[in-house]
Amino acid sequence: MVKSMLAHKTLKRRDKAAGHAHALIFFGFALLFIGTSIITLDYDITGPLLGLNFWHGSFYLWFSLVLDIAGVALIGGLLYMMYRRKWLALPKLDYARPDRSPEDPDYDRNSYRREDWAFLWTLIIIGITGYVLEAARLVWLAGDPTVWDYRWWSPVGTALAYVFQGLGMSAEGGEALRLYSWWIHGVLALAFIALIPFTKVKHIFTAMGSLALRDPTPSSRLPMVDLEGDKIGYNRITDFSWKHLLHLDACTKCGRCHEACPANATGYPLSPRDLVLSLREFAADKLEKGSLPKDGDALSVLGDGPNQIRSETLWACRTCSACVEICPVGIEHVPMITEMRRQLVEQGDMEPTVQTALQQIQKKGNSFGENKRKRPAWTKKLDFEIKDARKEPVDILWFVGDYASFDPRYQKVSQAFAKILNAAGIDFGILFEAEMTAGNDVRRVGEEGLYQHLAESNIETLEACDFQRVVTTDPHSFNTLKNEYPEFGGKYNVQHASTLIRKMLNSHEIKLKKKLSNNTVTFHDPCHLGRLNKGYDAPRESIQMLGANLVEMKRSRDNSFCCGAGGGRIWTPDPVDHEKPSENRMREAAEIEGLDTFVVSCPKCMNMFEDSVKSTGNEKNIKVREVIELVAECMGLDDAPEPADEKSTAEA
Structure with a gap:
């Protein structure tokens, strides 16, 4: 402070x-x-x-x-x-x-x-x-x-x-x-x-007071819920913690969060500033009169009444934490939104597609609704065997994640990463069908019960394995494994793939056969790798070691603009009359003169930008590639994979 x-x-x-x-x-x-x-x-x-x-x-x-x-x-x-x-x-x-x-x-x-x-x-x-x-x-x-x-x-x-x-x-x-x-x-x-x-x-x-009491990691580690307690989440204004009520009073109405919010920028009914001000006005009306209303429902902050928060406002949030990052007085918007979402989930007030995704995760362990046995199907196209970390010791346990396992486009990235690790002589393995979705987005949707079940199940599986560190290509899985699983007893050395790649490039474990000296590229910071975990440098340094000409977009690093997939929004179709955050971002990238490649480091970002490069008319000029694909290309492990023609299961 x-x-x-x-x-x-x-x-x-x-x-x-x-x-x-x-x-x-x-x-x-x-x-x-x-x-x-x-x-x-x-x-x-x-x-x-x-x-x-x-x-x-x-x-x-x-x-x-x-x-x-x-x-x-x-x-x-x-x-x-x-x-x-x-x-x-x-x-x-x-x-x-x-x-x-x-x-x-x-x-x-x-x-x-x-x-x-x-x-x-x-x-x-x-x-x-x-x-x-x-x-x-x-x-x-x-x-x-x-x-x-x-x-x-x-x-x-x-x-x-x-x-x-x-x-x-x-x-x-x-x-x-x-x-x-x-x-x-x-x-x-x-x-x-x-x-x-x-x-x-x-x-x-x-x-x-708000600055003195703020959590240094308010969005990367959401508050745990006692599932046996009387209530889950925030419904009434009296449910809010005293610290969150202080945050409401701390708002100076500067509008920085309003300006940074990707939902607000693309026409969705959410402004973090207005959400905070509505809650503050509601609290002032209900709590500062000397006595509480006798009707408990009059204290509910959820609804369509004056200064109540509407469900469509809460579901518009991408939990990207752009608002939390820029707030000069340390207000924790995302935890408050998540707490209110938890109550909406309790009431069954959610998009049908979100409900379907949660049901599929509960039944099948993944949001695609695929049979668990199909999770490692992508490995069959490799010309070498990947170790089963459940059966033999490995140095690196690769937690693959849902989109990296099931999304047709990103399966190519997973195969490229496996080839890189194999060529570098890295001792690694995966969990095959025993892996379940890590639950990061499940928690941010507000389904805490399902999240805790996923966390406990994955931890039980991991505890039975012999490994030194966990690596994942998915920033969403990386975030919850690193920051939230320790609360459930799962304390591991967790790295994102970009960090491992930078290390292998620096130590020359990765042998490059060519450079990308004629390529002009830009890099999109995934919210869960960048803002939430400060992983800005590793992917950029790797790109530069590959020889590419890296040009930054106007909004980058902690000011990066969300692709729109976070907070469960990847499971929700965007209205046709709205610009998607990913389209807004792709148009920003297209302003870079001579741009060849839009580089990502997240399977959900890949999914969103593969669509937006087409919908914005940039498909012929700009390719969406993963850092991993660029490395594999420079190693000569495979021809640069082209985007899959078929739509992902999620899109379908």
Whole structure:
């Protein structure tokens, strides 16, 4: 918290101008507050009680100079924020709601705009009246050398004093103006303090609390649920943890999450900011009246009523964590959304396709509904045997995952990875039909009971095997195996395939026969590998070692734009009248001059972008390839596999 506050690191990300302006306001306000407190300390505490007065001499002069500069910083920062709101007219600050229509009673949020402007004007008038007070005092005491001779230690007040004198103000006029200014300045300052609990000013305190209490991995490790407890998930506002209620109060309405959200960007009824604000307004309405409503249903945050969260809003979320990543005050949107989804699942309020996928996972252990015995079918096209990790010791246990096992396009990637490991002499094996889906997306859909069953079943299988480390090509499996399985007793050394490939390239275990020196490529960061686990460098370094010309998209690394598959959305068909997140991303990539290859490192990303490269008309110009495929090509293990003509089972 202290580091974030002092460095303003979270505020400067992706909006440096606003971050610097906020720093001017923050430090200017802090210094002025400290300065006022010092005067109080001298005049009202140490002076009368201890006979100790220090507000004079050199200390007073430096005090005066520092506070003059602090006031300029405060006013300068506020003026920029006004300019930003009025003349830049940023869409994220207009409070337009994607989850409501104009006829809805809670659609209009003009009150937020009025509050924002009142906040800015109040602070700037406090700052200006402080200078008027200072200048009026100098005009009043211009004949006193103990004041006037040291006037330039208050440079802003002095400059303003000369303006007043130039306008004909006398010493008596200065004395009168000082008196009125003192009262105006004092009343405004006290009113500002009094309004803290009721306005956005409270973020001065709630943001600090939110930053201090935030989970460093809020999206990669979701909270566990006691399945034997009285309730699962969040339905009523009283179900929310006190920390999540604090997060609601901490929101400053900056709109960064609104801007970063892939669902919001492509026309879905979700804005993380508006979700938080709706919950905050609902909490204020229900919890701050002194007594709770007698009707428990009146406390339900789920529904179509004013400030309730609609199910379509929650199901629009990709759990990509773009909102959590960019939030400057540490709000944990994804865990709250997941908790509310858990309650929707309890109520059976979900898309039929999601329900079908969950039923298939429960019955068959995979979302494709395929027989368990078909899971290792892709291995039959290899000209070597893969070890059965259940039957013999291996160094690497490869947890393959659903899409890498069943999706026709990604089966080619799985075969390429197996060839790479075999050629490098790596001792590896798989679980064959004993593997079940890792459950990462099951958990993020909100089906905690099924998730815990999957986790416990896979852990039981893994515990019976003899291996040193787990590797997976699927970032979704990687995330839950690494971050969530330990809560169930499954503590393993888990790596994503991109990390292993980089290591083998560096150690020359991988022997390259050619380079991709004539290829211009870009890399898409999978959310579960990148944002959730900071795995940004390994795939990029591998691509560069292959000799390709890597050009970054505008949104990359922690600002990568989700493919749209996460949070169970891969099981839900997108409406035909909506742009898909993957199409939005592919159009961004197509802006790169001379781009040959769109590189991914996730089976779900592969699935989504194979569709979007066609639907955006880029199929002839851009190929969607996996890092693994590029490595296999450079090793001469196989011709570059072309995308499969048939649709995946999921698409069908």
